[in-house]
Amino acid sequence: MLSHLGELAALATAICFTITATAFELAGKKVGSLPVNFIRLFIAFGLHGLCSHLTGGFVLPIDADSHTWIWLLISGLIGFVLGDLFLVKAYVEIGSRISLLIMSAAPPLTALIGFLAIGERISLLGLAGMLITMAGIGMVILSRNPAENKVQFNRPTQGIIFACIGALGQALGLICSKIGIGTYSPFAATQIRLIAALVGFAAIITIQGKWTEIRTALANKRAMLEISLGAVFGPFIGVACSLIAVKHTATGIVSSISSISPVIIIPASIMIFKEKVLFKEILGAFVSVIGVVILFL
DSSP states (O other), rough: GGGGGGHHHHHHHHHHHHHHHHHHHHHHHHHHHHHHHHHHHHHHHHHHHHHHHHHHOOOOOOTHHHHHHHHHHHIIIIHHHHHHHHHHHHHHOOOHHHHHHHTTTHHHHHHHHHHHHHHHOOHHHHHHHHHHHHHHHHHHHHHHHTTTEEEEESSHHHHHHHHHHHHHHHHHHHHHHHHHTTTTTTHHHHHHHHHHHHHHHHHHHHHHHHHHHHHHTTHHHHHHHHHHHHHHIIIIIHHHHHHHHHHHHHHHHHHHTTTTHHHHHHHHHHTTTTHHHHHHHHHHHHHHHHHHHHHOO
């Protein structure tokens, strides 16, 4: 069991991110994406502080060295601020199911960046996996317009762009975490990332003059329940599991296993959001996951 700790942690990550995506879509449609992002980070920061205290004796990650701080701060800014800012926007624009499907492009991006930045290997089979993943995504988000005889997006273009930026942010953030975490505590490492994210989002909210939206969201009990649920399973349990996973196995394997969220979320989309899921969309989700698996064989 312990020999597969990284793989099991990656699977737990996929399940957690499915739950959090559903919760954040529900909350985001009530109070907007920016309040969801900011409030969830505060909740997650407190939970990680408690775990860091229980496991390492520190409420704040004051025992980390400068190398760890620098890379995890960068990871937090890229992964949480850039990536998640646009990902939650995508949840609101095109729904969590399609957003997570597009996010399955993160593993190919992670593999490519890992190859360029830290020398992780990509085989010819891996390159084929990348193409299959992109084909699976294309099956879902593209359709042919008979009237104009051309292929076009069947979802709002803005939402698709948001999800693509989210995928890129996740890939870059994961690589920076891999470089920075070393043997450091995953809970404390996530705290450092959260510190960067809180500062980043506070700056965005201040510049945009959105503090009134934050107060309004705090008064919405239903949205706060959904944000809290998402925060526990996303920035807390899910992110900690992803860091445990990258600590014990290659980033490519982590991305491969955690990419099954687009398949896991299909039943939730049908039952909770009452979506009509087409057969080609189910097939596309499976194809994208198969491509990710092939990528890291």
